[in-house]
Amino acid sequence: MSAAAVHTRTIYTWEVRKLAAQKRTYIGLACALLVPLIFIVSLLADDGSPEGVPFADTVRETGLTIPLVGLFFGAFWFFPLVTALVAGDIVAAEDGHGTLKTILTRSADRWQIFVAKVLAALTYSFGALVLFVLVSTVLGGIFWGFDPLVSLSGTEISMGRSLLLVGGATLAYALPIFAVTSIAILLSTTTKNSAAAVVTTLMLSLIMQLLGIVSALDFLRPYLLPQQFNAWQGLLREPIDWGPIVRAAWVSALYGIPCLAWAFAHFLRRDVTGG
Amino acid sequence: MTAAIEARGLVKRYGELTAVDHVDLTVRSGDVYGYLGPNGAGKTTSLRMLLGLIRPDEGSAKLFGHDPLVEGARALDGVAGFVEAPRFYPYLSARKNLELVAALDGGDAKDRIEDALETVDLTGRQHDKVRGYSHGMKQRLGIAGALLRDPRLLLLDEPTTGLDPAGMRDMRALVHRLAEDGLTVLLSSHLMSEVEDLCDRVAIVTRGRVVYEGALDELIATTAGRYDVRTTDDAEAALIARRARGIRGVTVSRAGLSLEGDETAVAHLTLDLAQAGIGLRALVPRTATLEELFFRMTEGSADAEAPALVPA
Numbered sequence: 178m179s180a181a182a183v184h185t186r187t188i189y190t191w192e193v194r195k196l197a198a199q200k201r202t203y204i205g206l207a208c209a210l211l212v213p214l215i216f217i218v219s220l221l222a223d224d225g226s227p228e229g230v231p232f233a234d235t236v237r238e239t240g241l242t243i244p245l246v247g248l249f250f251g252a253f254w255f256f257p258l259v260t261a262l263v264a265g266d267i268v269a270a271e272d273g274h275g276t277l278k279t280i281l282t283r284s285a286d287r288w289q290i291f292v293a294k295v296l297a298a299l300t301y302s303f304g305a306l307v308l309f310v311l312v313s314t315v316l317g318g319i320f321w322g323f324d325p326l327v328s329l330s331g332t333e334i335s336m337g338r339s340l341l342l343v344g345g346a347t348l349a350y351a352l353p354i355f356a357v358t359s360i361a362i363l364l365s366t367t368t369k370n371s372a373a374a375v376v377t378t379l380m381l382s383l384i385m386q387l388l389g390i391v392s393a394l395d396f397l398r399p400y401l402l403p404q405q406f407n408a409w410q411g412l413l414r415e416p417i418d419w420g421p422i423v424r425a426a427w428v429s430a431l432y433g434i435p436c437l438a439w440a441f442a443h444f445l446r447r448d449v450t451g452g
Numbered sequence: 453m454t455a456a457i458e459a460r461g462l463v464k465r466y467g468e469l470t471a472v473d474h475v476d477l478t479v480r481s482g483d484v485y486g487y488l489g490p491n492g493a494g495k496t497t498s499l500r501m502l503l504g505l506i507r508p509d510e511g512s513a514k515l516f517g518h519d520p521l522v523e524g525a526r527a528l529d530g531v532a533g534f535v536e537a538p539r540f541y542p543y544l545s546a547r548k549n550l551e552l553v554a555a556l557d558g559g560d561a562k563d564r565i566e567d568a569l570e571t572v573d574l575t576g577r578q579h580d581k582v583r584g585y586s587h588g589m590k591q592r593l594g595i596a597g598a599l600l601r602d603p604r605l606l607l608l609d610e611p612t613t614g615l616d617p618a619g620m621r622d623m624r625a626l627v628h629r630l631a632e633d634g635l636t637v638l639l640s641s642h643l644m645s646e647v648e649d650l651c652d653r654v655a656i657v658t659r660g661r662v663v664y665e666g667a668l669d670e671l672i673a674t675t676a677g678r679y680d681v682r683t684t685d686d687a688e689a690a691l692i693a694r695r696a697r698g699i700r701g702v703t704v705s706r707a708g709l710s711l712e713g714d715e716t717a718v719a720h721l722t723l724d725l726a727q728a729g730i731g732l733r734a735l736v737p738r739t740a741t742l743e744e745l746f747f748r749m750t751e752g753s754a755d756a757e758a759p760a761l762v763p764a
Contacts, residue, residue: 182525182526182529182557182558182559183525183555183557183558184558187555187556187558188555188556190555191552191555191556194552195541195544195552198541198543198544198548199543200543274539274540274541275536275537275539276539276541278500278503278505278534278535278539279538279539279540279553279597280552280553280556281504281505282503282504282505282528282531282532282533282534283525283528283553283556283557283601284525284526284528284529284556284558284559285525285556286524286525287524446507448500448505448506448507449500449505449506450500450505450506452536452537
């Protein structure tokens with residue numbers, strides 16, 4: 178790697194600006210706005226509560242439960258899809274447009290382009306998650322108030338701490354999201370096909386969920402990504418159970434880092450023949 | 453002085469196919485260099501290797517002494533251009549696209565956007581999305597993108613392909629202007645007239661191999677020395693020509709004589725003919741056009757044809 182003439186931050190800024198100029202970016206973000214709305218409308222329209230879901234019993238007691246229940250449901254397909262929509266496209270779109278040769282014949286090194294793309298995809302994934310949680314929290318608060326949460330251990334948590342824990346849950350949730358982002362980037366880099374990368378990422382996520390419900394494969398469940406999407410629940414226990422969070426961190430890293438390393442090596446050495 | 457481009461033994465294989473087969477190229481600073489070959493001859497693959505977009509299976513390429521595969525983007529300092537059609541982000545305006553590539557160039561590239569747009573006559577359409585651009589406008593935008601780098605070496609791959617006659621004329625005029633400004637230009641093309649019009653040195657490539665590399669006028673000169681002659685008495689003139697010093701290959705046909713010799717020998721022959729009372733109706737030097745040479749070298753057995761001219 179040579180000393181760069183262009184700062185990676187500059188390339189990252191342009192990657193984000195490119196995302197901001199594309200419609201697909203807003204499809205995911207619009208979903209992050211709409212899904213909480215739909216959930217809230219369904220709660221308002223019906224007296225029932227979701228079953229087998231954390232905070233189901235207290236879902237109408239405080240608006241702060243809304244983002245948490247939303248996070249639980251979002252793990253099934255929503256967040257993997259929103260993440261894959263952009264991360265699966267971020268390199269493949271350059272192949273599709275033939276623009277990889279355009280940006281690789283300037284003064285930025287390949288590694289910088291790759292790093293900027295990874296950071297932009299992670300920014301988007303995290304941004305969509307934060308938007309989802311913010312919208313859920315605000316709308317939940319408007320309809321059911323900002324009252325303290327009752328922890329999963331049955332104890333009441335103060336308002337300030339409740340908000341802090343919702344923030345913490347968001348960060349914990351970001352761990353497997355980053356892993357899904359990394360898988361999508363690998364597929365985007367190696368398949369050079371946006372649709373293939375997005376669909377395959379989603380399929381892998383669904384396959385892991387299926388594996389997680391096969392009782393004969395119980396030993397595997399702690400190491401599957403869908404399980405890590407529930408790690409945040411450890412924060413909502415009294416005392417806090419850090420075990421699932423720590424596991425989510427290393428299991429997500431176990432998926433994410435090799436995928437990124439593979440994608441990085443591939444991107445650095447690949448022939449740019451299209452366009 | 454370091455060559456602008458120095459490629460040695462470039463090879464690129466795709467399975468059974470050898471797209472580029474031990475290509476050597478030397479483009480000196482200030483050259484307007486034509487890289488001429490039929491479609492599928494390996495020109496674009498060679499250009500991609502020069503720019504570090506493709507890894508050669510063998511050989512190396514250096515731009516001003518720097519290898520892009522070893523030194524990365526730093527080796528492309530002062531180098532710009534495009535391979536195949538220039539590509540931009542269709543969802544961004546031309547202006548935004550140029551701002552983006554200028555950001556990837558760093559330095560004062562951004563300050564050159566106005567001038568570059570003006571040079572390619574796109575100032576009035578700079579805020580339109582590239583999605584709505586015609587092929588010709590995209591080609592011009594490609595040149596604008598290249599100019600942002602304030603290049604010393606410009607690599608252009610078939611820059612007039614797909615352009616209408618006016619667009620081709622404008623593009624050639626632009627390349628002329630840039631060359632006059634002192635830029636080294638490597639122009640890949642399959643259009644003989646374009647290369648003849650713009651270039652002073654050429655490489656002719658076929659089936660992945662360079663069959664000629666050198667000055668264009670030297671290439672043309674390799675076919676000089678043959679003359680078509682018509683006289684008042686061709687049969688007698690042929691007898692005199694066969695005896696004349698320095699004259700070879702005399703043939704007679706209904707159209708007249710055909711013979712080989714240098715200018716001095718031919719001048720003496722005209723005097724001999726005059727002394728013999730034979731009038732000269734026509735004396736026409738016969739040189740092959742680039743197009744004839746190109747077909748001679750690229751059609752049939754390239755291996756057999758190439759050494760008869762100038763070794764590549």
